[in-house]
Amino acid sequence: MNYLIPANSNNGKLIFNIFRPFDLILFSSGVLVSILLIFLISPSSIIFAILCLLPGLICGILVVPVANYHNVLTVLLDLIQFYYNRRNYKWRGWCYQDEYK
Numbered sequence: 520m521n522y523l524i525p526a527n528s529n530n531g532k533l534i535f536n537i538f539r540p541f542d543l544i545l546f547s548s549g550v551l552v553s554i555l556l557i558f559l560i561s562p563s564s565i566i567f568a569i570l571c572l573l574p575g576l577i578c579g580i581l582v583v584p585v586a587n588y589h590n591v592l593t594v595l596l597d598l599i600q601f602y603y604n605r606r607n608y609k610w611r612g613w614c615y616q617d618e619y620k
């Protein structure tokens with residue numbers, strides 16, 4: 520009675536085998552903000568239209584899947600955690616000369 524766990528078992532927990540619920544909430548809120556900006560501002564030039572679409576584009580880029588990571592947001596959070604949560608440890612080993620002081 521041995522059972523094998525498939526390599527893609529986490530995909531069953533995801534929506535469309537790609538997205539977490541937070542990813543869809545983030546993307547839908549960015550698209551909603553973009554739609555509201557388009558209706559409220561009603562852009563007359565291409566620059567204002569791009570500015571109105573920018574929240575949806577940024578949120579869309581953040582939830583794009585990336586190889587070896589879940590998505591771009593996960594890569595950015597890992598980079599921030601790696602660089603800003605570093606701890607400096609003082610190494611004290613067998614070659615430390617503290618005993619002669």
